Amino acid sequence: MQASLILIPVPLGETSIEQVLPDYNREQILSIKYFIVENIRSARRFLKKTDSSINIDDLTFYELNKHTNLEQIETYLQPIINGNSVGVISEAGCPAIADPGADIVAIAQRKNMKVIPLVGPSSILMSLMASGFNGQSFAFHGYLPIDGTERAKKIKQLEQRIYSEHQTQIFIETPYRNLKMVEDLMKNCTPSTKLCIAMNITCEDEYIKTLSIKEWVKRLPDMNKKPCIFLIYK
Structure with a gap:
């Protein structure tokens, strides 16, 4: 599959992943090694809940929140240029909707990168x-x-x-x-x-x-x- 920016929804609360996210999301997550996240700790917890076999130490995380330097954000897309997909994970719900993830999506669109939104709760x-x-x-x-x-x-x-x-x-x-x-x-x-x-x-x-x-x-x-x-x- 073409290296892409993949937008990964997260449950809105302590709801089971099976209740609100399709199996296809899990398949996509397992194929990604680079993640842009709002909070690294909660993103790691979400990924382990998605599949306990995921080795968190093998993954690379880039933090994107209101404290992130805007000049730094563009570098988060370098893995896509190198042929590796990057996932975007917010704290809850769908990335880029009332969420700082919109900034990275805008940059990806300007660079003509493929952006894939996955199904999830809004x-x-x-x-x-x-x-x-x-x-x-x-x-x-x-x-x-x-x-x-x-x-x-x-x-x-x-x-x-x-x-x-x-x-x-x-x-x-x-x-x-x-x-x-x-x-x-x-x-x-x-x-x-x-x-x-x-x-x-x-x-x-x-x-x-x-x-x-x-x-x-x-x-x-x-x-x-x-x-x-x-x-x-x-």
Whole structure:
């Protein structure tokens, strides 16, 4: 097979690999000796869970996160030039989606290298699938502003897009600020606007529920320190 940049999804939580990743992914992983990873320790743990026969000491890891020098990233693709495929592994879910892996993919595309995305769980798409919201027009915004005034302004802008463009709006928050996010949505959205809270997707305690802002007032689940996706629609 042509040397390629292979994007390898990772389970979203302590879910068994067999539940969310096809056997083909394992076959691809076994053929790779070079990996670009967000965190070396967790990447090593994921690879051993994928196949216990993998000799971690035979592998080469390049770390790619918010602290990585951008000038250094391009050198991570040298194995492909030498004829060896390179795998990309993020902390959870699909590489390059709300993830620093997008930088290395962009460089590979500019260099006309083959990029192969493998099948795996995406909390963004899975939450949209289960929300009952518009799946033909949607936008993912990542994190909203932390500043209260700026956040309120952004929430109102997103809500306006729901009604003017009929577009689902999707965003996330740092897990320990989940409750504050919902409180801000309640303050700034109209009571009839629908909110879907999708939490711990694919895990044993998975929770996905859609209600109006008004209905959520007395029905909020425990979201403290749990990974959540938030979606709003009309």
